[in-house]
Amino acid sequence: MEETGAGFRKELVSKLLHLHFKEDKTKVSGDALQLTAELLKIFVVAAIRSVRQAQAEELGCVDVDQLEKVLPQLLLDF
Amino acid sequence: MMEEEEGAEEQQRFSYRQRLKAAVHYTVGCLCEEVASDKEVQFSKQTIAAISEVTFRQCENFAKDLEMFARHAKRSTINTEDVKLLARRSNSLLKYITERNEDIAQFNLERKAKKKKKLEDENKNSVEPAEAGAVESED
Numbered sequence A: 001m002e003e004t005g006a007g008f009r010k011e012l013v014s015k016l017l018h019l020h021f022k023e024d025k026t027k028v029s030g031d032a033l034q035l036t037a038e039l040l041k042i043f044v045v046a047a048i049r050s051v052r053q054a055q056a057e058e059l060g061c062v063d064v065d066q067l068e069k070v071l072p073q074l075l076l077d078f
Numbered sequence B: 001m002m003e004e005e006e007g008a009e010e011q012q013r014f015s016y017r018q019r020l021k022a023a024v025h026y027t028v029g030c031l032c033e034e035v036a037s038d039k040e041v042q043f044s045k046q047t048i049a050a051i052s053e054v055t056f057r058q059c060e061n062f063a064k065d066l067e068m069f070a071r072h073a074k075r076s077t078i079n080t081e082d083v084k085l086l087a088r089r090s091n092s093l094l095k096y097i098t099e100r101n102e103d104i105a106q107f108n109l110e111r112k113a114k115k116k117k118k119l120e121d122e123n124k125n126s127v128e129p130a131e132a133g134a135v136e137s138e139d
Helices: A010-018 A030-055 A064-077 B002-038 B045-072 B080-086 B091-126
Strands: none
Touching: A010 A030, A010 B002, A010 B045, A030 B002, A030 B045, A030 B080, A030 B091, B002 B045, B045 B080, B080 B091
Protein backbone atom coordinates (compact mmCIF):
# COMPACT_ATOMS: atom_id res chain seq x y z
CA MET A 1 0.00 0.00 0.00
CA GLU A 2 1.55 3.30 -1.05
CA GLU A 3 1.31 6.11 1.40
CA THR A 4 1.19 9.44 -0.37
CA GLY A 5 1.26 12.70 1.52
CA ALA A 6 -1.50 14.65 -0.21
CA GLY A 7 -5.16 13.88 0.35
CA PHE A 8 -8.63 15.27 0.89
CA ARG A 9 -9.24 16.99 4.21
CA LYS A 10 -12.21 15.78 6.27
CA GLU A 11 -13.68 19.26 6.29
CA LEU A 12 -13.61 19.50 2.50
CA VAL A 13 -15.14 16.05 2.09
CA SER A 14 -17.90 17.00 4.51
CA LYS A 15 -18.72 20.17 2.58
CA LEU A 16 -18.63 18.34 -0.75
CA LEU A 17 -21.07 15.71 0.47
CA HIS A 18 -23.44 18.11 2.21
CA LEU A 19 -23.66 20.14 -0.99
CA HIS A 20 -25.64 17.30 -2.57
CA PHE A 21 -27.69 15.85 0.28
CA LYS A 22 -31.42 16.03 -0.18
CA GLU A 23 -32.36 15.96 3.50
CA ASP A 24 -31.26 18.48 6.12
CA LYS A 25 -31.06 15.79 8.78
CA THR A 26 -28.47 13.70 6.92
CA LYS A 27 -25.14 13.57 8.78
CA VAL A 28 -21.84 11.77 8.24
CA SER A 29 -19.80 10.04 10.94
CA GLY A 30 -16.16 11.06 11.36
CA ASP A 31 -14.91 7.62 10.34
CA ALA A 32 -17.10 7.68 7.25
CA LEU A 33 -15.64 11.07 6.30
CA GLN A 34 -12.12 9.71 6.61
CA LEU A 35 -13.00 6.65 4.56
CA THR A 36 -14.66 8.76 1.86
CA ALA A 37 -11.52 10.88 1.72
CA GLU A 38 -9.57 7.67 1.05
CA LEU A 39 -12.01 6.65 -1.65
CA LEU A 40 -11.70 10.02 -3.35
CA LYS A 41 -7.94 9.77 -3.25
CA ILE A 42 -8.08 6.38 -4.95
CA PHE A 43 -10.42 7.80 -7.55
CA VAL A 44 -7.97 10.57 -8.39
CA VAL A 45 -4.94 8.27 -8.36
CA ALA A 46 -6.81 5.84 -10.65
CA ALA A 47 -7.55 8.69 -13.04
CA ILE A 48 -3.90 9.73 -12.96
CA ARG A 49 -2.67 6.17 -13.51
CA SER A 50 -5.01 5.43 -16.41
CA VAL A 51 -3.99 8.62 -18.12
CA ARG A 52 -0.33 7.72 -17.68
CA GLN A 53 -1.02 4.28 -19.11
CA ALA A 54 -2.75 5.75 -22.11
CA GLN A 55 0.18 7.99 -22.91
CA ALA A 56 2.92 5.49 -22.07
CA GLU A 57 4.03 5.13 -25.64
CA GLU A 58 3.76 8.81 -26.52
CA LEU A 59 4.99 12.23 -25.40
CA GLY A 60 6.00 13.24 -21.90
CA CYS A 61 2.88 15.37 -21.54
CA VAL A 62 -0.61 14.10 -20.76
CA ASP A 63 -3.59 15.99 -22.09
CA VAL A 64 -7.34 15.97 -22.21
CA ASP A 65 -7.61 13.63 -25.21
CA GLN A 66 -6.02 10.81 -23.27
CA LEU A 67 -8.26 11.47 -20.30
CA GLU A 68 -11.33 11.30 -22.49
CA LYS A 69 -10.18 7.91 -23.74
CA VAL A 70 -9.93 6.34 -20.31
CA LEU A 71 -12.80 8.11 -18.56
CA PRO A 72 -15.63 5.72 -19.47
CA GLN A 73 -13.80 2.74 -17.97
CA LEU A 74 -12.86 4.69 -14.89
CA LEU A 75 -16.45 5.63 -14.19
CA LEU A 76 -17.58 2.04 -14.66
CA ASP A 77 -15.24 0.86 -11.93
CA PHE A 78 -16.94 3.21 -9.53
CA MET B 1 -37.13 43.14 -4.43
CA MET B 2 -37.62 39.40 -4.22
CA GLU B 3 -35.82 38.89 -7.50
CA GLU B 4 -32.79 40.79 -6.29
CA GLU B 5 -32.62 38.69 -3.17
CA GLU B 6 -32.92 35.52 -5.15
CA GLY B 7 -30.21 36.74 -7.50
CA ALA B 8 -27.89 37.45 -4.60
CA GLU B 9 -28.58 34.05 -3.08
CA GLU B 10 -27.93 32.40 -6.40
CA GLN B 11 -24.67 34.27 -6.68
CA GLN B 12 -23.66 33.17 -3.19
CA ARG B 13 -24.41 29.54 -3.99
CA PHE B 14 -22.42 29.77 -7.18
CA SER B 15 -19.34 31.26 -5.55
CA TYR B 16 -19.54 28.71 -2.72
CA ARG B 17 -19.53 25.97 -5.33
CA GLN B 18 -16.58 27.61 -7.07
CA ARG B 19 -14.64 27.72 -3.81
CA LEU B 20 -15.25 24.02 -3.24
CA LYS B 21 -14.16 23.26 -6.80
CA ALA B 22 -11.02 25.26 -6.24
CA ALA B 23 -10.27 23.27 -3.09
CA VAL B 24 -10.74 20.01 -5.00
CA HIS B 25 -8.54 21.34 -7.79
CA TYR B 26 -5.81 22.12 -5.30
CA THR B 27 -5.88 18.62 -3.80
CA VAL B 28 -5.94 16.99 -7.23
CA GLY B 29 -2.99 19.18 -8.23
CA CYS B 30 -1.04 18.02 -5.17
CA LEU B 31 -1.75 14.37 -5.95
CA CYS B 32 -0.74 14.85 -9.59
CA GLU B 33 2.47 16.46 -8.46
CA GLU B 34 3.27 13.54 -6.18
CA VAL B 35 2.73 11.03 -8.95
CA ALA B 36 4.55 13.15 -11.52
CA SER B 37 7.61 13.63 -9.35
CA ASP B 38 8.67 10.01 -9.17
CA LYS B 39 7.82 8.98 -12.71
CA GLU B 40 8.98 11.39 -15.39
CA VAL B 41 5.61 12.63 -16.42
CA GLN B 42 4.27 16.13 -16.61
CA PHE B 43 0.58 16.82 -16.33
CA SER B 44 -0.86 19.62 -18.39
CA LYS B 45 -3.02 22.19 -16.64
CA GLN B 46 -5.99 21.02 -18.67
CA THR B 47 -5.52 17.45 -17.48
CA ILE B 48 -5.41 18.48 -13.85
CA ALA B 49 -8.49 20.64 -14.39
CA ALA B 50 -10.29 17.80 -16.16
CA ILE B 51 -9.51 15.24 -13.44
CA SER B 52 -10.56 17.81 -10.87
CA GLU B 53 -13.87 18.46 -12.64
CA VAL B 54 -14.62 14.75 -12.91
CA THR B 55 -13.78 14.25 -9.23
CA PHE B 56 -16.05 17.10 -8.20
CA ARG B 57 -18.89 15.62 -10.22
CA GLN B 58 -18.25 12.15 -8.79
CA CYS B 59 -18.79 13.58 -5.30
CA GLU B 60 -22.40 14.23 -6.24
CA ASN B 61 -22.88 10.55 -7.07
CA PHE B 62 -21.18 9.51 -3.86
CA ALA B 63 -23.23 11.90 -1.73
CA LYS B 64 -26.57 10.85 -3.20
CA ASP B 65 -25.74 7.15 -2.95
CA LEU B 66 -24.50 7.47 0.63
CA GLU B 67 -27.61 9.33 1.68
CA MET B 68 -29.76 6.64 0.11
CA PHE B 69 -27.83 3.77 1.67
CA ALA B 70 -28.18 5.27 5.14
CA ARG B 71 -31.83 5.99 4.58
CA HIS B 72 -32.38 2.44 3.38
CA ALA B 73 -30.94 1.25 6.68
CA LYS B 74 -33.29 3.68 8.45
CA ARG B 75 -30.45 5.87 9.67
CA SER B 76 -29.85 9.58 9.24
CA THR B 77 -26.13 9.32 9.92
CA ILE B 78 -23.96 7.88 7.17
CA ASN B 79 -21.41 5.38 8.50
CA THR B 80 -18.46 3.41 7.15
CA GLU B 81 -20.64 0.50 6.00
CA ASP B 82 -22.36 2.88 3.61
CA VAL B 83 -19.01 4.08 2.28
CA LYS B 84 -17.88 0.49 1.73
CA LEU B 85 -20.95 -0.10 -0.41
CA LEU B 86 -19.71 2.62 -2.75
CA ALA B 87 -16.66 0.46 -3.46
CA ARG B 88 -18.63 -2.71 -4.17
CA ARG B 89 -18.11 -2.84 -7.94
CA SER B 90 -14.45 -3.81 -7.89
CA ASN B 91 -13.13 -6.58 -5.64
CA SER B 92 -9.68 -5.10 -5.28
CA LEU B 93 -11.14 -1.68 -4.54
CA LEU B 94 -13.48 -3.11 -1.90
CA LYS B 95 -10.62 -5.02 -0.32
CA TYR B 96 -8.43 -1.93 -0.22
CA ILE B 97 -11.17 0.22 1.28
CA THR B 98 -11.99 -2.40 3.89
CA GLU B 99 -8.35 -2.49 4.92
CA ARG B 100 -8.18 1.30 5.10
CA ASN B 101 -11.31 1.26 7.23
CA GLU B 102 -9.68 -1.11 9.68
CA ASP B 103 -6.58 1.10 9.80
CA ILE B 104 -8.72 4.16 10.55
CA ALA B 105 -10.69 2.36 13.25
CA GLN B 106 -7.51 1.05 14.83
CA PHE B 107 -5.84 4.45 14.75
CA ASN B 108 -8.84 6.18 16.32
CA LEU B 109 -9.09 3.50 18.99
CA GLU B 110 -5.45 4.01 19.93
CA ARG B 111 -5.88 7.75 19.97
CA LYS B 112 -8.88 7.46 22.28
CA ALA B 113 -7.00 5.13 24.60
CA LYS B 114 -4.09 7.58 24.77
CA LYS B 115 -6.43 10.47 25.54
CA LYS B 116 -8.22 8.49 28.21
CA LYS B 117 -4.95 7.46 29.82
CA LYS B 118 -3.75 11.06 29.76
CA LEU B 119 -6.94 12.24 31.44
CA GLU B 120 -6.69 9.53 34.07
CA ASP B 121 -3.10 10.47 34.82
CA GLU B 122 -4.03 14.13 35.15
CA ASN B 123 -6.90 13.31 37.47
CA LYS B 124 -4.67 11.16 39.62
CA ASN B 125 -2.22 14.01 40.10
CA SER B 126 -4.84 16.60 40.97
CA VAL B 127 -6.57 14.61 43.70
CA GLU B 128 -6.27 16.16 47.23
CA PRO B 129 -3.75 14.44 49.51
CA ALA B 130 -6.48 14.37 52.21
CA GLU B 131 -8.27 11.73 50.22
CA ALA B 132 -7.43 8.18 50.99
CA GLY B 133 -3.63 8.48 51.14
CA ALA B 134 -3.46 5.80 48.48
CA VAL B 135 -2.73 8.36 45.78
CA GLU B 136 0.92 8.93 45.04
CA SER B 137 2.18 11.97 43.22
CA GLU B 138 4.84 11.48 40.59
CA ASP B 139 7.77 13.76 41.12
